[in-house]
């Protein structure tokens with residue numbers, strides 16, 4: 116069992132940290148205030164190969180894996196989860212194509228990500244969020260095309276995406292399709308709900324599909340196997356999302372630590388009050404635990420193993436830790452922590468959004484619960 120990153124991965128972390136400090140940190144608050152897509156940063160990231168870390172070399176990517184993606188997400192998440200979530204929807208699109216796309220879509224779309232191509236992942240609908248098995252969006256085969264009709268909600272990166280991954284129901288069941296932004300029949304709506312309090316990389320718009328016709332090989336994988344495929348891709352993006360949450364938690368910890376080592380009350384540093392110090396130690400322990408859960412899931416994914424439970428628990432743990440760390444930081448910095456000039460409000464909003472986006476904590480607990488139940492079914496107690 117190896118706990119250390121390789122020298123190349125350490126170097127990548129340093130390089131990304133430096134880039135994020137220089138390019139992302141200065142604009143993080145402004146991006147959040149405006150709620151806009153960080154287009155220039157994503158284009159810069161693409162030119163550096165950061166958006167294609169896990170794309171194979173033969174398709175124009177860096178040929179690395181999820182461990183490197185998690186390094187990227189953690190470093191970026193510490194400064195701007197908005198940039199992080201923008202990278203996640205790119206990861207989702209390219210992973211769906213990499214794992215399930217036709218040869219033609221792989222050759223045509225994957226190399227474009229290096230040029231700043233952007234994708235979105237459209238699963239949720241107004242009437243169905245957690246339950247992606249019931250969809251109102253339908254696709255029908257008409258001659259040599261698929262014709263898609265329906266409406267997707269809360270689609271992250273939709274203001275900038277060039278390509279959409281769309282979950283729709285056919286006669287054979289839920290299936291996955293691709294569509295470019297500029298196809299006839301694709302339009303957008305920005306209902307009030309599309310503006311969120313966290314992960315504000317532009318409005319999470321509704322994508323409306325009205326007789327949108329796509330080529331037959333824009334069906335990804337097998338017709339009717341869409342839920343399994345979408346979940347497989349979510350295992351990848353949930354691991355990345357967990358790394359963004361870890362970045363938020365780490366940033367909250369550090370912001371609070373610096374404050375309590377500087378601020379005094381009753382002639383003592385705030386950190387030296389034992390009740391407070393122990394909480395910092397608990398969060399530090401949890402940061403280490405979250406990092407291990409994330410890297411374990413990444414390790415499995417990189418070796419082609421299923422990681423549904425590992426990715427789920429990494430996301431539950433890291434996203435809830437980020438919320439706890441943001442709230443603790445706010446409390447321990449007193450009135451200054453509550454101030455709008457403190458970073459904790461933004462940490463909290465982004466952390467909370469990730470307890471829902473990409474699979475809520477409840478749904479992920481259900482996923483793990485089902486597996487635990489199956490594992491223990493029929494086992495009699497040994498102590499009775």
Ligand SMILES: Cc1cc2nc3c(=O)[nH]c(=O)nc-3n(C[C@H](O)[C@H](O)[C@H](O)COP(=O)(O)OP(=O)(O)OC[C@H]3O[C@@H](n4cnc5c(N)ncnc54)[C@H](O)[C@@H]3O)c2cc1C
Nearest residue numbers: 236237238239244245269270271311314468472473475477
């Ligand atoms: C910032 C943000 C970005 C998003 N980006 C995208 C995106 O890019 N693409 C996309 O497709 N969707 C996106 N979503 C939508 C997100 O995936 C859904 O919000 C999520 O799946 C939950 O669905 P819902 O909101 O409809 O909640 P509902 O399904 O209505 O559930 C409401 C509450 O009930 C709980 N619940 C539901 N069923 C169960 C159950 N069986 N057991 C226990 N509890 C349950 C849920 O966990 C939740 O807390 C985004 C959401 C947010 C907030």
